[in-house]
Amino acid sequence: MPIRRGLLPSLLLSALLVLLCAPSARADGISGYLEYLYGTSSMKTRDISGVSSSTRNDSFLQRYNLAMDKTLYPLLTLSAGGLYEDTNAHATTDGISSDSSTTRLSPYVDLALKNNFVSSGLGYRRREETTSSNGQSTPKLIQNEYTANLGWRPAGLPTFSLFYTKRDFYDELRTSQDLQTESYTWSSTFREIKGLEVNYGGSYSQNRNNLLQSETQSFANSGRIAYSDSYLGNRVLFHTGYSFALQNSTIISHGTAGLLYTAQTAQSQLFATTPDTTVVPPTTVTSGALTAVSSFPTVNLVLPQNTVPPAVLKQNNIGLVFPSPLTVSTLFLSVTSKGAAPSSVSLSQVAGNFSWQVYTSTDGVNWSGPTVPTVTTSTNPADFGISESGFLLSFPAVTTQYVKVVETPAQIPITVVVPADIDAGSILLSRLLSFSLVQGKAGTSSSSSNIGGVLDVNARVQLLEALNLSWDFSFVMSHSKSDESSLATTYLMSNGVSFSRRLNEILTSNGRVAEDFSMDSQSKVRNSLSYSAGLNATPLPTLNHSLVYGGRTDISDSGTSTTNSVYLNNSAALYRGLSLNVGAGYSTSSDAKSGDTDSVSFTAGLDMVPNKDLTLGLSYQDSTAEHNGGGQPRTTSFIRNAAVSATYRPFVALYLVGGYSIYMQNDRSNVSLVNYGAGWSPFAGGDLQINMNYTESLTSTGNEKVTTYGPSVRWNIRSGSSLDLSYNRQKTVSDFSGSTDVNSFSAQLRIAL
Numbered sequence: 001m002p003i004r005r006g007l008l009p010s011l012l013l014s015a016l017l018v019l020l021c022a023p024s025a026r027a028d029g030i031s032g033y034l035e036y037l038y039g040t041s042s043m044k045t046r047d048i049s050g051v052s053s054s055t056r057n058d059s060f061l062q063r064y065n066l067a068m069d070k071t072l073y074p075l076l077t078l079s080a081g082g083l084y085e086d087t088n089a090h091a092t093t094d095g096i097s098s099d100s101s102t103t104r105l106s107p108y109v110d111l112a113l114k115n116n117f118v119s120s121g122l123g124y125r126r127r128e129e130t131t132s133s134n135g136q137s138t139p140k141l142i143q144n145e146y147t148a149n150l151g152w153r154p155a156g157l158p159t160f161s162l163f164y165t166k167r168d169f170y171d172e173l174r175t176s177q178d179l180q181t182e183s184y185t186w187s188s189t190f191r192e193i194k195g196l197e198v199n200y201g202g203s204y205s206q207n208r209n210n211l212l213q214s215e216t217q218s219f220a221n222s223g224r225i226a227y228s229d230s231y232l233g234n235r236v237l238f239h240t241g242y243s244f245a246l247q248n249s250t251i252i253s254h255g256t257a258g259l260l261y262t263a264q265t266a267q268s269q270l271f272a273t274t275p276d277t278t279v280v281p282p283t284t285v286t287s288g289a290l291t292a293v294s295s296f297p298t299v300n301l302v303l304p305q306n307t308v309p310p311a312v313l314k315q316n317n318i319g320l321v322f323p324s325p326l327t328v329s330t331l332f333l334s335v336t337s338k339g340a341a342p343s344s345v346s347l348s349q350v351a352g353n354f355s356w357q358v359y360t361s362t363d364g365v366n367w368s369g370p371t372v373p374t375v376t377t378s379t380n381p382a383d384f385g386i387s388e389s390g391f392l393l394s395f396p397a398v399t400t401q402y403v404k405v406v407e408t409p410a411q412i413p414i415t416v417v418v419p420a421d422i423d424a425g426s427i428l429l430s431r432l433l434s435f436s437l438v439q440g441k442a443g444t445s446s447s448s449s450n451i452g453g454v455l456d457v458n459a460r461v462q463l464l465e466a467l468n469l470s471w472d473f474s475f476v477m478s479h480s481k482s483d484e485s486s487l488a489t490t491y492l493m494s495n496g497v498s499f500s501r502r503l504n505e506i507l508t509s510n511g512r513v514a515e516d517f518s519m520d521s522q523s524k525v526r527n528s529l530s531y532s533a534g535l536n537a538t539p540l541p542t543l544n545h546s547l548v549y550g551g552r553t554d555i556s557d558s559g560t561s562t563t564n565s566v567y568l569n570n571s572a573a574l575y576r577g578l579s580l581n582v583g584a585g586y587s588t589s590s591d592a593k594s595g596d597t598d599s600v601s602f603t604a605g606l607d608m609v610p611n612k613d614l615t616l617g618l619s620y621q622d623s624t625a626e627h628n629g630g631g632q633p634r635t636t637s638f639i640r641n642a643a644v645s646a647t648y649r650p651f652v653a654l655y656l657v658g659g660y661s662i663y664m665q666n667d668r669s670n671v672s673l674v675n676y677g678a679g680w681s682p683f684a685g686g687d688l689q690i691n692m693n694y695t696e697s698l699t700s701t702g703n704e705k706v707t708t709y710g711p712s713v714r715w716n717i718r719s720g721s722s723l724d725l726s727y728n729r730q731k732t733v734s735d736f737s738g739s740t741d742v743n744s745f746s747a748q749l750r751i752a753l
Contacts (some may be wrong), residue, residue, distance in 0.1 A: 013742035017347035029069040032081075032753040033720070038059040041413060044160045048738045059089040061417045066753075075115050082107035088416050097394040100133045104419070119151040129345060139171040141345070158190040158198070165387075178210040188384050195229045213254040220247040220383065235462040244453040249382070252445040259433040261330070269293050270319035270404065272366075285406050287357060287366045290319045294430045301335065301354070304425035319404030321364060322490035323452075323480045329397040330437060331358070331373075332380060333405060333432040334390035337422045339390045341430075346419035347377040350427075352414075355408045356393060360400035364557070367404065371395045382435060390430065399453060401520075405432065413728075413744055436482070450482035469499040488521035508536045527557040542573035559592035577609035595629025617645040640664040653681045663698065670734040671698065671705065704734040720752025 040061050042202040046052040046055045059464075067081030085104040090097065105128045112121040127143040162184070169179040172720040183205035191199040226241030270290035299316055318333065334341070359369035373393035380388040393405065410426040436448060457475045476492045495513030503509055511533040518650035520525045532550040539545075551564040565587035575580045583603045590596045601623040608616040624638040643661035658676035677693040710728040717723060725747050732740040 021319070030067070032064070032066040034750070034751045034753070035061070035065075037063075037417060037746065037748045039746040041742060042565065043740065043742045045740045048735075054090045055094075057580065061083060061419045062466075065420070073371045076111070076113050078109070078111055080107075080109040083420055091528065098134055100131065102129065103427065104129050105649045106420075119149070119153075121147070123147040124360060137328045139173045139175065141177070142168075144168045145149040148351055156192050158188045160186070160188045162186045174210070176211075180208045180210065194491075197224075197226045198707050204378060206667070215252045215254070217247065217252075218247065218249045220245070222246070231530050237460040238458070240455075241458045242453065242455045244451070246449075246451045248449045249445065250445055250447045250574060261437060266284050269296060270317075270402075271296055271299070272317045272319075272395055272477075273612055280302060283314065285317065285357070285370070290364045290404065292321070296431065299429040300425075301407055301427045301429055302411050302425065312746065316407045316409065318406050318429065318431070319409065320432055320434055321401060321402050322434075323478055323490050324485055325362075325399050325401045326434075327397050327399050327436070328403050328434050329395060330381075330394040330435045331403070331405060332378070332382075332387045332390055332433045332435065333393065334350045334433070335381065335427050336430050337427045340421070341387045342419070342421040344377040344379055344389045346422050347389060347391070349419060350412055350416065350422060350424070351375065351377050351391065353410045354391070356391070356412065357406040358393065358395050359404050360398055360407060361402035361404075362400065364402045365401075367628050370406065371398075380433070382433070389428075396485065403434065411518040413742070443617070449481065450481050452478070452480035452521075454478045463497075463655070464499075467499045467501050469497070472496050472498070490520050491520070492516070492518045500737045506537055506539050510534045522634060524557050526554065528555075541559055544571045561589070563589040577611075579607045581605040593630060595627060595632065597625055597627045599625040613649050615647040617643075619643045637665070637666045637703075639666075650712050653686075657677045673697065687716045689716075704732055704737075707731045707733075717751075720750075720751055724748045 001429065013673045016700050040056075040058045042056045043747045044052065044054045060271075062085070065081070067389040068079070070078045072078055081531060083106045084346075085102070087102045089100045091100075093741075106126065106127040108123070110121060110123040113119060114721045123146070124737075125143075125147075127141075127152065129141045131138050146166045149162065150176045151159070151161045163186070165181075165183050167179075171177050171178055174258070183203065185203040187199070187201040189200075190196075200221075202221045203218070204220075205218045209215070222243070222245040224241060224243040226239070228237075230237040269292070271293050272288065272290040281467075294360070296318070301316065305525065306739070307495040317430045320331075335347070336342075339714075340555045354375070356373055356375055356450075357370035357371050359367040373395040376392045376394075379388065380390075380394040381392060412418065416424065418424040432646050444513040455475075455477045458473070460470060460472045462470045472495075474492075474494045477489065479487065479489045481487045493646075494514060494516045498512040501508070511531075513531045514529075516526075516528040516530070519524075530552040532548070534546065534548045536547075537545045546569045547566070548569075549564075549566045551562070553560065553562045565585060567583065567585035569583040571579070581604065582685070583601075585601045587599045587601075588597070602621070604620045606618040608618075610616070619642070621641045623638070623640075626634070628634045628637045641661060641663050643659060645659035646656075647655065647657045649655040656676075660676070661673045663671045663673070675695040677691065677695075679692075680690045682688055682690070690711070690713050695707070697706050697708075708730045709727065710726065712724070712726040714725075715723040727744075727745045730742045730744075732738075
């Protein structure tokens with residue numbers, strides 16, 4: 001691939017940076033790095049009808065970073081620096097060639113004052129991006145950002161913080177983009193009275209689109225007051241709190257019509273990682289409830305590069321629930337990478353590696369879909385003034401109370417040139433938002449408002465200390481109202497009794513009985529009774545047995561459903577270096593609509609360590625289920641999995657790993673999977689690392705088999721400087737979509753200054 005003439009100035013810049021960043025300069029707070037990445041890949045696809053296609057991509061990236069930190073006075077620091085990137089790419093698809101190039105320049109400067117009482121700061125950032133394709137350049141895109149902040153932390157008084165941000169987004173001709181945003185956010189917290197916490201926050205933003213001659217304004221307030229205490233020597237614990245949120249948004253269209261995005265009221269986030277094909281009956285994206293979360297766990301939406309994927313990939317189910325059914329058509333899933341929000345332009349360069357589907361539900365258990373949304377990368381469309389970016393999903397409007405996005409983690413190929421603000425192996429889930437859309441008319445203004453609140457009360461009382469017997473109580477009431485929905489109120493109340501007791505030196509027992517009552521905004525009532533009991537025996541330090549019984553009965557307008565299960569697990573360290581785990585269980589469920597299901601499961605595992613250099617493992621899983629009723633004929637299904645693995649490290653610098661597994665399922669042919677790998681560090685300290693991996697895996701649907709193999713080399717030249725070489729071949733075979741064969745090579749040189 002020809003190298004553009006811009007490479008020579010870049011190499012001269014490299015030499016200048018090396019001179020500037022000599023060891024004495026590093027002591028003055030100057031740092032930086034040079035990075036070069038070359039990648040090439042070829043892909044051949046063939047669908048089930050025999051039609052084939054081939055693509056080849058070559059790319060070369062140069063990246064230069066320089067940063068400086070200087071203490072001007074005690075507690076006053078100045079930070080400045082910049083990043084320059086130049087990317088050239090050449091692609092050929094079925095004989096048709098194309099060339100493209102992108103340059104980015106991102107300087108910044110920050111001034112910060114910090115002490116224990118007050119903090120403040122000023123900042124400026126600029127981003128310039130120029131792109132061309134097949135010799136045709138587009139107008140340069142420019143983003144200017146100005147920030148200011150003030151923080152106050154007086155002793156014994158409420159804290160206060162204020163942030164101001166102004167951004168300008170435009171192209172140099174101001175013909176395709178001309179946006180201006182200003183935002184103010186403030187917050188205050190008071191915790192000086194024991195047990196009492198008061199939080200308040202607010203924001204105001206103004207976004208102007210000069211090309212459409214439209215303007216949106218948003219004003220929001222939120223707060224929470226909470227109180228916690230304990231009584232009678234911590235035998236009684238009590239907590240209560242109330243949260244509220246109020247938002248008003250307005251769109252003013254001076255010229256053409258504009259569109260107003262407003263976050264819908266009282267959205268509660270839901271999350272689960274499904275489906276799980278290792279259980280019977282298998283969970284799928286069309287069945288199964290999600291767990292309510294106050295914030296999403298640390299979930300990576302991509303698989304780390306140059307790592308072996310799990311044998312069976314699992315999908316992320318990211319959902320929302322509303323107090324009452326709402327019309328939903330637009331979702332925004334925000335992400336972070338490298339600890340911050342990447343730019344939407346950077347996200348667009350890796351967006352093609354993601355797969356999205358949207359499902360809806362009326363009860364949060366049975367899901368309808370999928371709908372494949374139209375996906376674009378964007379900042380938060382409800383507030384351009386905040387640093388939040390992600391994926392905007394649009395789909396035909398549907399009225400629902402539950403909605404979820406299903407995402408299958410994928411590996412971004414090592415040959416893809418990734419912008420500096422994105423880590424190709426770590427793009428993390430932040431939050432999911434749903435918007436209502438108001439179409440503004442030319443020459444008029446339109447408004448939208450919503451308000452919501454949540455009251456929660458929790459208590460726990462220890463009744464008998466000898467039995468560790470306790471009673472717990474919780475009550476949650478939520479209310480919401482918006483322009484598109486009337487006042488909606490939901491209730492959830494729970495009572496439970498728990499105990500745990502050591503019977504003797506060998507036996508311990510525990511149990512719980514709980515009753516849940518809920519009523520949704522349509523006054524539909526659901527009652528649930530759950531119960532469990534467990535017995536654990538440890539006759540020897542190396543021998544353990546546990547027996548667990550659990551059940552649940554749900555009563556609602558749609559009928560009664562019951563589940564019961566019992567599981568026995570045993571573990572034993574038979575000899576030094578030899579351990580065995582065996583478990584078995586039985587479960588039964590009954591539902592007036594779906595029928596009855598009886599399941600039996602068995603698991604066994606044997607771990608062997610013959611010596612310090614060798615580790616062996618054997619495992620077997622068997623799950624069988626029989627389903628009857630629900631308007632369907634009696635069916636029997638099973639899933640079985642057997643696996644063997646070994647790890648051998650004859651000396652510190654060399655390791656060998658390998659494994660073989662076979663998956664069996666009643667409605668599919670048996671699938672065998674093989675994986676092995678080797679690693680060698682010929683030099684002391686591991687400065688040179690040579691690896692080879694071969695792996696076979698199934699996708700989450702079980703319909704595609706993916707084979708990946710190839711060597712990689714890493715040379716740690718010195719601290720912060722390295723050279724990585726990698727070759728990778730991946731073949732995907734599917735009975736439904738055909739086959740894909742990808743060969744790729746990459747070379748990356750990074751030099752820390």
